[in-house]
Amino acid sequence: MLSEQQIIEGCLKNNRKSQKLLYEMYASKFLGMCMRYAKDKQEAEDILQDGFLKIFGRISQFSGTGSFEGWMKRIIINTAITNYRQNLKHYYKQSIDDVNETDFEATNVEQEYSLEELLKVVQDLPPGYRMVFNMFAIEGFQHKEIAQMMGVDVTTSKSQYSRARKLLRTKLAELKKEKIEF
Numbered sequence: 001m002l003s004e005q006q007i008i009e010g011c012l013k014n015n016r017k018s019q020k021l022l023y024e025m026y027a028s029k030f031l032g033m034c035m036r037y038a039k040d041k042q043e044a045e046d047i048l049q050d051g052f053l054k055i056f057g058r059i060s061q062f063s064g065t066g067s068f069e070g071w072m073k074r075i076i077i078n079t080a081i082t083n084y085r086q087n088l089k090h091y092y093k094q095s096i097d098d099v100n101e102t103d104f105e106a107t108n109v110e111q112e113y114s115l116e117e118l119l120k121v122v123q124d125l126p127p128g129y130r131m132v133f134n135m136f137a138i139e140g141f142q143h144k145e146i147a148q149m150m151g152v153d154v155t156t157s158k159s160q161y162s163r164a165r166k167l168l169r170t171k172l173a174e175l176k177k178e179k180i181e182f
Contacts, residue, residue, distance in 0.1 A: 004068060011059050019056055026069070027052075030076050036122055036134045037080035051079040077139065081149055084131050112176065121171045129164035136161050 002010070002021060010018025031048050038044035054075050062071050113121075122130060131150065135141045136157070141149070143157040150157070 008059065008062070008068065011056060014056075022055075023052055026072060030072070033073070033076060034080060035119060036138060037077075037084070037131060039123060039127070043083070047080050047083050048076070050083070051076040054079060077135070078149065081131065084127055085151075088127070113172065117175060121168060121175065124171065125164055125167060129160050129167065132157050132160040133164035133168070137165075 002018070004025075007018045007021050007025070011022055027048065030051065031044060034044035034047040034051070035041065038047055051072075055072050058075070062068060122133065125133060132146055135146045135149070136143065143154050143161070146152075146157045147154040
């Protein structure tokens with residue numbers, strides 16, 4: 001088995017076997033990440049493919065400092081943002097109003113809902129909400145970074161995150177009610 005460094009060196013030489021190995025090493029992990037940003041699996045797979053094409057095309061730009069996986073993750077996230085922007089005209093648009101920040105209670109969420117149920121609820125969020133929620137709550141970006149990456153105002157990022165949490169709470173409560181009635 002080749003080391004990550006050997007695979008990177010092979011990818012720098014456009015070696016198809018090395019590219020395949022790199023893809024196989026990270027595809028499932030990154031597909032899971034793409035699923036959080038996409039409306040469905042097909043869109044997530046498209047984001048993943050576009051992301052890996054960018055990784056292979058820009059691999060010479062990896063400086064070797066920091067985590068290679070982190071560098072790739074940033075490219076995948078930026079690809080998801082680009083996909084969102086390109087498809088924005090197709091998404092249902094909602095106005096963004098200032099809303100009160102309320103805490104999202106994550107207690108017992110993993111115990112009450114399956115991973116598939118949680119993913120479906122996140123995927124059903126309006127696209128802007130989904131992007132900001134994933135970037136802030138899951139990826140750990142700050143609102144200032146999110147605003148810069150998405151080309152929006154910081155208050156828009158905060159507002160979309162707050163609305164996403166509120167909508168998630170509502171959808172999870174509905175799902176819980178359906179489970180109880182079933």
